[in-house]
Structure formats: structure tokens, C-alpha cells
Amino acid sequence: GGIITQTPKFLIGQEGQKLTLKCQQNFNHDTMYWYRQDSGKGLRLIYYSITENDLQKGDLSEGYDASREKKSSFSLTVTSAQKNEMAVFLCASSINWAAEQFFGPGTRLTVL
């Protein structure tokens, strides 16, 4: 078994602020993902990474940057926080690109 840890659990920022969300997994999975979940809506892919140092844009990458510093960690940066992007940000990982994705507990972003 393994676990995905996301920090912080709650993130409050000011409009226009640069904010960073972190994700760690100890599954030893190759592939990691960042999703955004708006209230009552589905999951939209922001960025994903097939392996260490790889980055691929998802459907919602504008306004975000990502970094896969090492195999176990994947960070997401909101480059300039906006009030309309208050949501839960979910990190996920999978052993490879064809396998089940395991999700972390999420970071809830509030923009003041």
C-alpha cells in the first residue's frame, strides 16, 4: 500500500498572489496528476507528469505551473490567484499511464 499527501489542506490567498500546492506519494508510482474540482463539477486535468522531470499540460493549464522535482513529489503553482478559481485541487498518481489513479485528500483553495 501507499499514501498520497497533499499540503496544505487549506490554502487561503489574496487575489493576484502566487501560491504553491505540494503533493507527495510513496507508492513509487511513475505518473502523477493535478486535477481541479469545482463545487458540484467533475475533475479537470491541469498538469500531469509521466516520470521525473516530465511535464505535460492538461486541459486547464493556463494560469498554472507545475514541477516534478523527483519521482515522489509533484508541485502545482497558481501563478496569480483569481477569485473564480476557488476549488479543491486533487493530486493523483498511477503506476504507469494505463493504470488506476489513486487520489490524495485534496487542497481547498480560497481566494480573498
Place this chain on the structure above:
Amino acid sequence: QQQVRQSPQSLTVWEGETAILNCSYEDSTFDYFPWYHQFPGESPALLIAIRPVSNKKEDGRFTIFFNKREKKFSLHIADSQPGDSATYFCAASITGNTGKLIFGLGTTLQVQP
């Protein structure tokens, strides 16, 4: 355009009934179709998945029916229990395409005792 459509948006059934959740897709190259469930306050978790080599996949009370010709698949939850109340997301992806899942918007299921 890759898109996965899910219906209904919300569904209420009585305990013991079969709940039916539907999904359709547009891209005929999709070849992996998972269902995830998400309980309130929790993260999504894989429930069951199917590949188009078969048109049915069962796991206990949960069954996926897959219709390749119509590009539709559905999740049937037999003998629904109040503990099944959750939001269910269908998704689709192309094997070999880095595992990028396209999620539907979800169906919120309420099972009344």
C-alpha cells in the same frame, strides 16, 4: 473533441432498487472506461473499470454494461444501499496516451432507506 457525457446529474432510488448511471463518449479511440466514486468530504476512488474487449464487467453489486457501437456505457448498482450514496464519475482514456482520463461531470446518487 474528446468529451464524456454523464446522466442523470442526480438520482434518487429506494434501498434495494437498482440504480442506473449512464455515460456516453465521442472519441471511438477511447479504450479504457473506469467509474470512480466520491463520498462527501473524501477523494475519488476507483470503483470498477472495463475495456472494450468485453461488453460487461461485474464486481459484486456493481456492473458495467458497455455498448461500443453506440459509444455508451452504464453502471448498474444492484440492491442499492444507503451507504452507496455518493457522487459517481465515469471517465474514459486512450491506452498509450499517458493515461490522461477525461471525466464526466458526475452523478450524485442518493439511496433512501
